[in-house]
Amino acid sequence: MTSRLVSLLGADQVAGTTARELADRIRALVLDGRLTVGEKLPSERAFALEIRRSRSTTTRVYGLLEDDGYVSRVHGGGTRVSLPRDTWTPRDAVDDDAIDLSIASMDSTPGLYDATVRSLPRLAALRGTSGYSLRGLPELRDAVAQRFNQRGLPTHADQIIITSGALNGLNLVLAAIGRRGERALVEQPTFPHALEALHRHGYRMLPTPVDVGGWDERHVAETILSGRPHVAYLIPDFHNPTGATLPDPARERIAATARSAGTLLIVDETTAELDIDRGWAPRPLAASSPEVVTLGSMSKIAWGGLRLGWIRADRSLIARLLATRPSFELGTALLEQCIAVELLQDMPALTAHVRRRLSDGRAAVAAGIENIDGVTMPPAPGGLSVWLDLGAPVSTELSLAARERGLILPPGPRFATGGVLERHVRVPITLPPDRTALAMQRLGSAWEAVTAGRAPRLTEMSHAAVI
Structure with missing residues (x-):
């Protein structure tokens, strides 16, 4: 089985590199946060076998990293990632x-202050409640559902859960339905923290390429049908980071393929409202299949400091999410929800x-x-x-x-x-x-x-x- 180190390096990417160049690449993984401090690396022998290099090369690599303070080696305890004391800063x-x-991410919308002021009476009216909001305020769920309706996806408020951001929503979905050891189809490239969340929940990645010209739809379909991934994480609107948008016909075909393979599509719409001059507006991918889970957020259209998002899903999955959520949080802050209600009333x-x-x-x-x-x-x-x-x-x-x-x-x-x-x-x-x-x-x-x-x-x- 390929070690995480070699998966991150890419075995094909290190062919012909010197020991110094290989050490530099590993150091980059550490400094960029892709290898974590304290993480155990493969032994010199195992590393050499994986990358098909000599044992002397991998010994030299680890030696260079140890000299610079990027790994620590303890007899009988293996090699672990570390950081030089004079390198790391919070x-x-x-x-x-x-x-x-x-x-x-942009700074806040000019209307944020006024929306905050207008939200205070709404917040004050909630003082007699417990303050916990597992599902989300009814008026906010109504507003989010209405936005989906305006975009061509019939939605009811009981299909919405308000979350503390889209990434929080992804982690909630994976906590409720995740299966360790299963496969996940992911775009390459994609949002790094989504990859980290999938890794944390034990998924093995099946990458499919995306570039500025869009998706290789044939590759997506073949990967789903041959790999039968449990989930697929997609960013179909102004894809992060390429900026591509998936056309409506391709959405329908991918949704049909995923449905036939039993793959749950998790669609990240964080960037869906960030149009400059595209000239056309696709329907939400969930309009092509009722099983699609959609993640959304206020962070990119209002302010990153407004930690608020949502999940749209079918009612049966919503029930599972609500049963899972109390195990790690009891809802989303009420002030942010009250502000979001005001902001969504003036989407133009x-x-x-x-x-x-x-x-x-x-x-x-x-x-x-x-x-x-x-x-x-x-x-x-x-x-x-x-x-x-x-x-x-x-x-x-x-x-x-x-x-x-x-x-x-x-x-x-x-x-x-x-x-x-x-x-x-x-x-x-x-x-x-x-x-x-x-x-x-x-x-x-x-x-x-x-x-x-x-x-x-x-x-x-x-x-x-x-x-």
Whole structure:
């Protein structure tokens, strides 16, 4: 069985690498949070067999990592991941001048303050209750259901559970229906924290490729029919990170294939409302099959600090979710729910703000990329980011060179399984234009260092979260 280390590295990706290069790749996994501190690595002998290299090579690799403080070795206790004391800093302690491109999220909508003020009487009226809200406030579930109805998916409030964000909703679904050892179909690339959640619940990944041009529908269907995954996690609208949107006919065919294979589709609609100028609006994927589970969130259309999302599912699954939820939380905060009720009553204002901000951010990134030779920016009709093509497998090198220049830029493999996608990086279009312009200057400087062969050897990369 392939170790997690080799799965992350990608056995095909390390062929021909020197011991130093291999150590650098492992160090990148540690610094990027894909290998966790304290995690046990395979023995030198087992590692050598997996990657088909000599024992002396893997001994040299672990020795280099130990010298730099990235692994610790105890006789009889194996090799475990560690961090040098002078390398790691908490996320909140990062240099204030650093620009963080690991977070693809805008600041709050201008209407948030007024919505908060308007929500206070609603909150005050709830003081006589217990304060716990396992299912969610009825008026908020009604508002979310109404939004689905407006988008062409008939929905009743009793098909909705309010959660503390979409990722919280995914974990609730997996806690209720998860099966350790089963397979999960995932897009490659995809949202990193969804991969982590699936791993945590014991799933084995079946990747299917997505690029800026969309999905390989034949590959999706063949993977579902041959692999019979228990679940499939998809982002069909303004896919994170490529920005692609799955057309309606393909949604219907994928839903039918999943239904025939007994695969539960978990659809992440966190980015569904982030349209700039796509020019068309698909129906929710759940309109193609009643069994589809849909996750949504206020974080991208209102504010990341508003930790509120929802699950839409059939009534039988809703009952299972409600039975499971008390084992790890007793509901979603009432203040956030009251604010969300107010915000959802004026979706045109919310979406107009999102469109302006994303359009300005996209233009700022495009202007910066024009000055970086060899890097290609694809069209971005909506979504949170652009999926840049570097033209060569240098994503990790670029990420590290960027960090030396005060730019936190997750490498392409952070969004994948198996250490692939080294020729891509995700750049958010969510920052204010002036901040984006400065980020692009730093990215250009890092690119010059990489292309001139002057990129620094792996040093500090303390961020593991990618949003």
